[in-house]
Amino acid sequence: MKFEIPIGPQHPALKEPISLRMTVEGEVIRDADIRLGYNHRGLEKLAEEKTWIQNIYLTERICGICSHSHTSCYVQGVEKLMELAPPRRGLYIRYLISELERVHSHLLWLGVAGHEAGFDSFFMYTWRDREVVMDLLEMISGNRVHYAMNAIGGVRRDLDDAQRQKILDGVAVLRKRTEYYFHIGANEPSFVGRLAGVGRLTKERAVALCAVGPTARASGVARDVRKDDPYAVYDEIDFELCTADTCDVLGRTVVRIKELMESYKIIEFIVRNLPAGEIAVRAPRKAKPNEAVSRYEAPRGENIHYIKSNGSDKPERLKVRAPTLANYPATVEMLRNGFIADIPLIFAAIDPCICCAERSVELIDARSGEERTVRMSDLRRLAAARRRASGLKGKAEWPF
Amino acid sequence: MSDEQIIERLKQDLGAKALELTHPDKRRIFLKVVPADLVSVATLLRDAYDMAHLSTVSGVDKGATFEVVYHFASPVMNLNLRVEVPREAPRLPSICAVIPGAILYERELQDMFGLTVENIPDSRPLVLPDGWPAGQHPLRKDWKHERPPEVIPGGKS
């Protein structure tokens, strides 16, 4: 006997509105069906009515955590359209901010994973240390989250020596703390017990479903845009690609902590040999008809923008595909045969940034059955079935 | 495998099918194909050129035709496969058989542009809200929308 439990638009585990309908048998999930659309703001249609400069602030507000990655990806594409060459110092500062943002995003994710697993002290500790990075970002750009550092042709603020020294001290403190978290993440029995073996995604399925970012790298797929298609500064910096092959949430935790250590190395490299010179170059108002594809390694995975211009000062088409959207088919794959208790963990494992993915939405081959779009507005009232399922025994008939 | 070698191999493998092959920038190739052999080229790319990763599918409304760009990515190259579809008969074969991860981008095409993708495994509405009128496709150039009337709370309209 199967019944569906709705994890609806408003749920403590999900910081954002997404609705999952799980077909559940006892505590085992048989099938997942993700319905988004709650967060769709029609961004691409809006982008066609704004000028190039206004679009920077629009793309920045796609997502609160990876705001700098969307603007960098957008600005890279526009600079390619307009054949602009931003000065080296501007590029270095831009990618310093992007690495700091990766640190802040990964620390945030570690806290959320701890909270999903019920380990609130870990959540409190990681978020307390995240404040160190937030202070650095605020010192550089003036705002904690939306930095508005990017301009077409470079960066808007410069770094002086006092700030560079503060960054180095901050990174030193963070490196010590991250080693402490690596120690906890790797061998705190109840935490590891909770993460190991949850949300399995084999390597073939990860490749077939085009998973990106730490989710793919934790299944052994070595795919990182900074290595495959190094943009601007990354071909000069040496850093390793962190992968794990345990294919589960524990692997994703390990990959993210290793990436934190790599980011510290990159930040120190950038701050130490920051070239002198200008930080930005003037950009023309109009762009001649052209098209550009720009790719960027956001904290959650590969971020791709396809920009097409038609000679006017407004883009003809701006296509944004955020990393979370690519990870959704993989999420449904992981949810199958998991436990109800694992839903928030598996879902947090891909570090969903639903507002990113929300410019568009996803549904994978959920069992069709009669298409009764469960009006989940009142998810707490929905008592799917009076009698509880008969547990795991009995022949589980496969939905397909 | 440098860019030039890949272009040579592509020319030999595709021959007449490649209507247009441009190489505007390092690690970027634009290839234009007729919709009919979209699936065969996709399988070829996936098997021979290790381009199993489909980054995304972008639709562009060019007035008379819809242009659909498939962005393939491999560890060394980013290839963008371009397909033109006339506005009157917006039909497109689905490549979910070749790359299962493509289902979500094709469904977005259906919602946003009204392109019908044949034998797509699951074609329910995707991004648009439940109560969205059927014939409306927001990203078409000729689609205009009126802003919902704003009511300022507290009577000061």
Next chain:
Amino acid sequence: MLKKLARWSRLKSPWILHLNSGACNACDIEIVAALTPRFDVERFGILLKATPRHADVIVCSGPVTRQIKDRVIRIYEQVPDPKFVIAVGACAMSGCVYRGAYNIMGGIDQVIPVDVYVPGCPARPDAIIDGVVKLLGKL
């Protein structure tokens, strides 16, 4: 005397429910950051509650998209009676950058009555705490 006691207790333990109606989750992260050691709202007795049944104050962020409009109304009805709404961030106040998009209804006040607006994109945690304190002062 009972009224004074009820008023004192409402002032001293406002339980919040976080509602995201299409936000870019910058404000959500700042709301959750307000719980962490540096800002720690539990000093004022504020707890982040999971169900609308237990909450007094709904902290909402994000412009209301058309799809989630009736969910927001439904959840507003579920919260037991002396309830308040705080709109956090420019999106919740007016739809911010997304004003005028075809899928956006504008701010939260188009859907449910709002008591306190906290400006900022994203609103800083200390601004959010100041918003809650001002709301309590209004009580």
Next chain:
Amino acid sequence: MAVLRTFLYLLVYPGLLFLFVYGTFCEWFDRKIYARLQNRMGPTHTGRFGLLQPVADFFKLLAKEDIVPERADKTLFSLLPVFGIAIVGAAGLLLPVWNFDLAVPGPTSFPGDIIVLLYLLSLPTLVFFLAGWASTNFFSIIGGTRVLTMLFGYEVPLFLAVLSPAVLAGSWRLAEIAAFYQARPLLVLPNLVGFVVALIAVQAKLERTPFDIPHAETEIVGGTFTEYSGKKLALFRLMIDIEMVVSAGLLATVFLGGFPGGALLGFASFVVKTLFIIFLLSLIRAMTSRIRVDQVVLFAWKYLAPLAVAQLLAVILIKGLRS
């Protein structure tokens, strides 16, 4: 006069009023320790050091609108909190701290009261399940079933661990057990293993963090209490506080040698020992993450039960050697 005395006895001193005050104090103590362990401040602005925070929560909930879901079973739904408070209040009376001297025992100390106390302490689990079931909301049904699945895990080890010191003391009467260990403090040491097992089992009974699966916030929203609001929720929270006090009192009596000394000194040692146990419970709560329901049962039967049986064997051996 005797009626007034027992009436006063029931309602004021060891009864509901005292348990209410001491329960809220323990909740404040627990929240403060838990916050300090995560180096944040915890409630500070209500009352002296935030002491009145639980009281404020209680009265605020009393003043809130009380919603009963229309498809729920009305009578059961509203009766359960009162029923819960009654159970836990009765359990509170049995603690030996009120009848100070063995010579003239009060009405609530009789041979076999440890069995009654354990029985009364396991009834709240049934109340939680019924609460989850009566509120017909999907998440609370799952919460209710999880409460029961966990019950099978920690119940047996708890009984074994708590009864082994009673076996050593050779009596089923809390006051006598306490007196036995007060006379021979050295005999407390062999019971330490039982103490650890009982601590973990009580942590599971009170559904605190490593085992707070039934009302896991992130998974099933509110768990058994998803539907409750207003007065009923206030009573349920009070019930959990009092249950914590009574369990801590039980552990203190059996494992830490009761509460020696007359009225005043006995009460002081009662406070100190229960706070020490609550401190340990908060420590466990701060250090571990939540584990799954099946892992709880697995953990209970793989580690807790064998340890409790070993403890019982050790106690029987010592009893044999001593006699």
